[in-house]
Amino acid sequence: MDTINLSEKTDWAFIEEVKKESGQNPSLCYQCGNCTAGCPYTQYFDYPVSVIMRLLQSGQKETILTSKAIWLCATCETCTTRCPCEVDVTHIMDTLRIMARREGKVSEKDIQLFYDSFLDSMKKHGRIFEMGILMGYKFKSGHLMGDAELGPKVMSRGKISLFPKTIKGADKVAQIFNRFQEKAKKHG
Amino acid sequence: MAEKEYAYFSGCSLEGTAKEYDESLRVVMKALGVNLVEPDDWSCCGSTPAHTVDHVFAAALAARNLCLVEKMNKEVLTTPCPSCLMAFKKAQYNMSRDDAFKGEVNELLDEAYNCGVESKSSLQIIYEDIGLDAIAARVTHIMPDLKVAPYYGCILSRPPEIAQFDDPENPVSMDKVLTAAGIDVRDFAFKMECCGAAFGVPKQEMVNRLSAKVLEMALDAGANCIAVACPLCQQNLDLRQEQVNKTMGSNFNIPIIYFTQLMGLAYGFSPKELGMDKVIVSADKITRRITKEEYAKIKEEEAAAKKPQKAKKEAAAEETNN
Numbered sequence: 006m007d008t009i010n011l012s013e014k015t016d017w018a019f020i021e022e023v024k025k026e027s028g029q030n031p032s033l034c035y036q037c038g039n040c041t042a043g044c045p046y047t048q049y050f051d052y053p054v055s056v057i058m059r060l061l062q063s064g065q066k067e068t069i070l071t072s073k074a075i076w077l078c079a080t081c082e083t084c085t086t087r088c089p090c091e092v093d094v095t096h097i098m099d100t101l102r103i104m105a106r107r108e109g110k111v112s113e114k115d116i117q118l119f120y121d122s123f124l125d126s127m128k129k130h131g132r133i134f135e136m137g138i139l140m141g142y143k144f145k146s147g148h149l150m151g152d153a154e155l156g157p158k159v160m161s162r163g164k165i166s167l168f169p170k171t172i173k174g175a176d177k178v179a180q181i182f183n184r185f186q187e188k189a190k191k192h193g
Numbered sequence: 194m195a196e197k198e199y200a201y202f203s204g205c206s207l208e209g210t211a212k213e214y215d216e217s218l219r220v221v222m223k224a225l226g227v228n229l230v231e232p233d234d235w236s237c238c239g240s241t242p243a244h245t246v247d248h249v250f251a252a253a254l255a256a257r258n259l260c261l262v263e264k265m266n267k268e269v270l271t272t273p274c275p276s277c278l279m280a281f282k283k284a285q286y287n288m289s290r291d292d293a294f295k296g297e298v299n300e301l302l303d304e305a306y307n308c309g310v311e312s313k314s315s316l317q318i319i320y321e322d323i324g325l326d327a328i329a330a331r332v333t334h335i336m337p338d339l340k341v342a343p344y345y346g347c348i349l350s351r352p353p354e355i356a357q358f359d360d361p362e363n364p365v366s367m368d369k370v371l372t373a374a375g376i377d378v379r380d381f382a383f384k385m386e387c388c389g390a391a392f393g394v395p396k397q398e399m400v401n402r403l404s405a406k407v408l409e410m411a412l413d414a415g416a417n418c419i420a421v422a423c424p425l426c427q428q429n430l431d432l433r434q435e436q437v438n439k440t441m442g443s444n445f446n447i448p449i450i451y452f453t454q455l456m457g458l459a460y461g462f463s464p465k466e467l468g469m470d471k472v473i474v475s476a477d478k479i480t481r482r483i484t485k486e487e488y489a490k491i492k493e494e495e496a497a498a499k500k501p502q503k504a505k506k507e508a509a510a511e512e513t514n515n
Contacts, residue, residue: 045387049399077399079390080241081347086361095352102245115395120242127254131236133205142394152394155432162471164210177303178236181257184301185250 009056015064023061027100033090034058040084040094050074054084054094061097070105076113078102118145128182131172135165197322200267200310201229202258202281204274204424205237210432211274211424213468217453218273218315220467224331224460225323229271232261238280241391248287249294253301255284260306273315273453275348275423276391279355281312286355314349316422316452317358320366325373332375333461335488338479341455342381342416343367344407344430346388346423367452371420374459375485383410388429397433401440404429408437408445417479420452427451431473448476458482 024030034055041053051073052060060069069075075098084094111117122141126134143149159165172178207215222229239254259281262270272278288295289308299305319328345367350359359366364384371378388407389400408430411419421427431449438445450472457467458480469476483491 045403046399077392077396079347079387079392080244081387081390082351083347083385083387085352093352099244099248103247106245113395116392117245119391119395120245123240123242124246127237127239131234132208133237133240135205135209139394146395151397154435158432158473159210162473164212164471166209170208172234172236174234174236178254178257180303181250181253181301185247185253188300189247 009052009060009065009068011063011065016066017064019066020061020064022104023097023100026104027093027097029093029097029100031058031061031092031097033092034062034088035090037089039087039089043083043087045081045083046077046079049077054078054098057098057101058092058094061101069101070108070110071112073112074098075101075105076111076116115146115148118142121145124182126169128179129171129175130169131175131178132170134169136167137169196226196228198228198230198267199318200262200265200270201231202235202238202262202270202272202274202277202312203231204272204277206274206424206428210428211451213454213471214273214424214427214451216466216468217451217457220462221319221453221456221460222315224457224462225319225327227318227323230265230267232258232265235261238277240276240280243280244283249297249301251280252284252287252294252298255280256288256298256306257302259284259310259312260302260304262310263307268309268311269318270310270312271315271318272312273422275314275346276425278312278314279348281310282355285310285312314358314422316349316366316370319456320359320370325369328370328373328456329375332373332459333485334459334482335375335485336455336458336480336482337488338481339418339455340377340379340416340479341371341418341420342379342411342414343371343384343420343452344381344388344411344422344426345384346421346426347385347390349422351385367420367422371452371455374456376455376459379411379414379416381411381414381416383407386410388426390425390429393425393429393433397436398440400429401433401437404433405437405441405443405445408434408447409443411447412445416447418448418450418455418476420455421449422452427472434474446474448472448474448479450476 038055041055078098119142122138126137203215239251243251345364350356350364351361353361368378389403393400454467
């Protein structure tokens with residue numbers, strides 16, 4: 006098992022920031038491990054979700070924000086459902102992802118690229134153009150041949166469109182993106 | 194039957210890789226006297242990617258659609274997709290409880306959302322509003338070879354405070370709906386275990402491994418088919434089943450069918466109308482249908498054939514006792 010370096014000083018400001026942004030109180034966690042026991046992804050995490058909670062209590066910002074765990078969490082809500090202290094653990098994981106993104110510390114670049122490709126498609130067309138997302142991801146990630154064998158399966162059944170369908174209000178959707186980006190810039 | 198009407202949000206997947214979910218749901222809802230009205234020019238709910246960027250931003254993308262529903266003067270929106278459902282439910286939950294959050298979301302929108310729309314999964318509408326009796330009354334055909342593991346996915350009933358539907362650990366709505374439709378349903382321990390969700394593209398092997406567990410458990414439950422209610426579950430288990438076999442060295446060949454397709458088959462609709470030709474692993478071999486009357490007759494004959502045997506056995510038992 007990995008040794009976790011706790012020598013990094015407790016970052017109290019980080020703990021407060023997570024508290025404020027998530028509306029959750031990480032101190033309530035008494036390390037029962039119920040979240041980790043139910044987490045379908047725990048074998049792929051570098052730190053199990055209960056360890057993320059412990060690292061959060063001790064303000065280990067760098068370790069948490071650069072962890073793979075926060076990106077491999079699928080928001081399945083099992084941890085939140087089972088937490089005996091009623092901590093919304095899923096929402097904390099989500100908040101940590103947002104913070105990692107904001108600080109440019111994303112450890113799982115492919116996952117971020119896939120999400121970004123999804124959002125690009127949405128901003129452009131108002132709805133999701135599945136083929137466009139896949140192609141966008143392939144070019145940006147360099148994984149050109151991934152899932153290539155699935156193409157003929159979906160195409161022969163007419164399940165994927167080769168051309169995007171743009172809604173009338175696509176510009177309204179793009180405005181939501183723009184307003185958010187402006188606001189984010191203002192608040193640094 | 195009085196007509197019911199709901200605002201209907203199919204979602205992006207149902208226009209593409211999950212077309213058959215949309216097609217079969219519309220057919221079944223019509224048969225059950227439910228009218229579905231789509232909001233004009235709806236947009237993507239934001240799904241998983243949006244809430245990795247910002248919670249206010251994610252809520253705004255969802256709320257743009259809730260706003261459209263509000264303008265239709267509809268109070269209930271139904272969506273078949275659990276991911277869209279969760280985006281709407283979380284936006285509604287947070288906006289209606291936190292005025293500051295609501296204000297921030299509305300600042301990103303052209304028109305303010307007033308929190309007047311409740312979102313429900315299409316499974317919930319079928320189970321609660323239509324009800325098991327009405328579901329059963331419409332059945333015309335029985336599929337005697339079919340044994341189904343109902344698979345709910347992660348978030349149809351989770352987290353309970355937001356989902357407000359069924360049980361968060363052991364949901365039974367789909368089990369009951371399919372049973373009412375005359376379908377043989379098996380107890381399935383992995384009915385909520387995660388299939389790998391939205392990671393199919395960037396983390397293919399991990400998703401294949403998670404999906405393999407679900408497929409294997411369904412076989413262990415004695416099922417020859419998995420019923421699903423989520424486009425992403427369907428994609429991971431069906432479209433990627435050959436990948437799963439390659440990754441795991443397994444030999445799965447289990448049809449993954451939307452619960453609405455199975456209902457449609459029990460209601461006598463043609464496989465074509467229900468998009469049965471769009472799934473990758475074919476269900477043709479396990480969906481042989483006979484009419485309800487024929488099925489009842491066969492059952493009667495079987496029972497009659499058993500009776501003399503039972504009488505003989507009893508007579509023999511009596512003789513031994515004497």
